[in-house]
Structures are given as C-alpha cells and as structure tokens.
Amino acid sequence: MDFQLSEDHLTTQKWVHEFAEREIRPVAPAYDEAEEFPWPVLKKAAEIGLYGLEFYMETLAADPTGLMFPICLEETCWGCAGISLGIWGSGLPLATLAYSGTQEQLTTWAPLMFGTVDDPKIGALCVTEPNAGSDVSALRTMARRDGDSWVLNGQKIFTTNGGIASVHVVVATVDHDLGHPGQAAFIVGPGTPGLRQGKKERKLGIRASHTAEVLLEDCRIPLENVVGGVDKLEAKMERARAKGPPGRSDALKTFEVTRPSVAAQAVGIARAAFEFARDYAKDRTAFGRPIIENQGIAFKLADMALEIDAARLLTYRAAWLSRNGTFEHAEGSMSKLKAGETAVWVTEQAIQILGGYGYIKDFPVEKWYRDAKIYTIFEGTSEIQRIVISRALAR
Ligand SMILES: Cc1cc2nc3c(=O)[nH]c(=O)nc-3n(C[C@H](O)[C@H](O)[C@H](O)COP(=O)(O)OP(=O)(O)OC[C@H]3O[C@@H](n4cnc5c(N)ncnc54)[C@H](O)[C@@H]3O)c2cc1C
DSSP: OOOOOOHHHHHHHHHHHIIIIIIIIGGHHHHHHTTTTHHHHHHHHHHHSSSSIIIIIIOOOOOOOOSSHHHHHHHHHHHHHHHHHHTTTHHHHHHHHHHHHHHHHHHHHHHHHOOSSSSOOOOEEEEEEEESSSSSSGOOOOEEEEEEEEEEEEEEEEEETTTSSEEEEEESSSOOOGGGEEEEEEEOOOTTEEEEEEEOOOOOSOTOOOOOEEEEEEEEEEOOOOOTTTHHHHHHHHHHHOOOOOOOOHHHHHHHHHHHHHHHEEEEEEEHHHHHHHHHHHHHTTTEEGGGSSSHHHHHHHHHHHHOOOOOOOHHHHHHHHSSSOOOOOOHHHHHHHHOOOOOOOOHHHHHHHHHHHHHHTHHHHHHHHHHGGGGTSSSSSHHHHHHHHHHHHH
C-alpha cells in the first residue's frame, strides 16, 4: 500500500478544491437555510465534468489505487456536505448496479441516472423502511411477480434523492420467509406510474440534500428490471430453500463497498472545521495574546489534526483495499466508524475554540457540527459498524 498521491491525484484534488471554494462554500449557508436541492450547483459541476457518468467511469473507477474517489469527496464536503451529497448521492444506486447488476443494466440505466450536461439527473437507493433500518432483513416492501412484470408495493423512508430521482433502485422482498436471499433490488425507471414521493424530511444537518419518503403503489416494472437478472435471483432463492449458505443482500453488499466513500465525506467536514478553528485561534486574542498560545487550545488543535489524519489514513486504506483486495478485517467499517465519530468530535471542539461565535450562525462551524452527526447514523450506524468489526475479530 502506497498512499503517496500521484500527479493525477494532486491535479484532480486541486481542481475539485477550487470548485468547492468557488461554487459550493459561498452558497452553502443559503442552501442550508432554504433546505433546497442544489440543482444549479449540480449543473455547474456537470459543466466542468465533475458530475456525470463519464467522471465516475473514466476518472474514479479507472484509478487503480481507489484513492481518487475519497480525494474528491473530501474536497466537495469541505465545501458543504449537503451540497456534496447532491453531487455524489447517485453514487449509491450506481454502485448497486455496478456491483450487483448485469453489464446490460449498467449500460441502460446508469446514463439515465445522470442525465446530460444540459439536463443533469440523479438516482436514489431505497432500502430503509419505517420498521427496517439497521435490520435490513425486516424489509416489508413486496415485489410480486405477475407475468412479464414485477409489481412493487411498500413504503420507503429517509431516501436520499427520493421522489426527485430519475432512476430509483428499490430493495424489496420477493419471499419474506427466506430473509436476505429472498430480497432483491429493482430498477424503477423515470416516470414509472405507482412510484411517488411522500413526506419530505426536515433535518438537523446536510439540509441541501433531499431526503424523502418514497411510496410504491402497484408500481409495475418489466421482469428484466431485477438487478442481476431473474435467473440469478431464482438461483439464489433456490439455494436458500435447499438451506444452502445464506447470501448477502444487494443493499448490504453496496454499503460494504461504499463505506470508505462515506468516511471521506466525514473527513472533509472535519477538515473544514479544523482549518477554520486553527485560523481563528491564531487571530483571536484573550488576556492579551492569541488564544492558540494557551496550551489548552493548542493541544485541542493538535488532537483534532491527529484524529483527522488517522481517519483519512483508515479511509485511504479501505479505499485501496476495495480496489486491490478485500475487507478481511472490516476495514471499510473501521474507516466509516472512525471518520464519522471524528467529524462529530472535531466539529464540537471547533465550536468550543470559537466560544460564543462557534454557536451562532454568522460563522460556519455550527453548521459543520450539525452536518457531521449524520455520519454516525446513515449507511450503517456506529453501533452497526462496531458489530461488523467485532464479528470480524471473532472469526
Ligand atoms: C439524512 C438521511 C439520509 C438517508 N439516506 C438513505 C438512503 O438514501 N437510502 C436508504 O435506504 N436509507 C437512507 N437513510 C436511512 C439510514 O440508513 C437509517 O436511518 C440507518 O441505517 C439507521 O436505521 P434506523 O433509523 O431505522 O435506526 P434503527 O435501526 O432503528 O436503530 C436505532 C438505534 O438502535 C441501534 N441498534 C440497532 N440495532 C442494534 C444492534 N443490533 N446492536 C446495537 N445497537 C443497535 C442503532 O445503532 C441506533 O442507534 C438515511 C437516513 C437519513 C437520516
């Protein structure tokens, strides 16, 4: 493993950072206040080639080290995590197609998910339900086979881009008795009758990101829209009925590979708060000297820098392994757990360093604190990551 960034990495990092500085940071407070999806920023990202399927395929997926994606995510999240989720949120349904779908499904649906430079689109991955969050095996949304179609019925909640996406990938149960092997992911294309947005959530942080309920009412889709194909699903269910080794759900497989990407987002927020607090501590005087000259403040900053570096290194290791090996010791979960908890801790320390100014909305630190919290919750809570890590230790 070599984490020396290449020329290519450094050039791309600078390019994304400049975009974040120019187009994301300045508008972040307004989107946070308005809780609106950042379509204009997405369009600008598409215009420079940062948003779009080509960037995923030609720059991110083509990087043999796996580091390019976390590098880019850290920079956009340094700008604003909510807006950044608008730019990268489609990566989750894309990953489901890429890792569990057929080549034909990827070729057909991924371009529709991203749209064009003039008319960018987004995708959504709908897993969570009112009574099934961490426990994905409890999903109740049903996919019933009816001739040449699947008919989907159920209620999804907390879906990023839910209802405003052009392509929704919906995880549903075909045979509830089989648990995970009885589940599959289904592709619901643009404008399919029977899928609609329900309640749009109002949130503590990442407020530029759209989070909503997705309602499926007799939503009919072609048979071939099951991710991976009908034959693969039937074989998986047949094995389960014959009490073969239990398979893993497509949703869980997707979360495993996307964890380092989520970790990188949290690192970006933590770095933003750290840099701001460090500069503030150099400027702000109390008792006749800059507050950074107090060991109590300087040590806090030292620990913040240390934790961010540790989180980034775990993230880079997991990203590298996801491309060049496998997660033998839950390295993906370790990166997500460490980075999420670091972001919450670092942003809280940053507020403390700013004192009263940290708590008010004239300064960006309180927003980073609110934005950070979701990273200990979505795509597997901190408790679930600890379960995954401890199970790996017990193997
Ligand atoms: C802003 C936002 C965006 C989201 N985006 C998406 C999305 O795009 N797609 C999607 O499908 N979902 C999405 N989610 C859902 C998110 O992934 C879930 O909220 C998360 O997985 C937790 O599920 P839950 O809320 O049902 O909590 P629960 O599973 O009910 O957990 C409640 C608490 O119990 C703990 N707990 C549960 N089981 C155990 C256990 N065995 N041992 C110890 N502790 C346990 C949890 O860690 C947590 O602290 C999003 C959520 C939010 C808030």
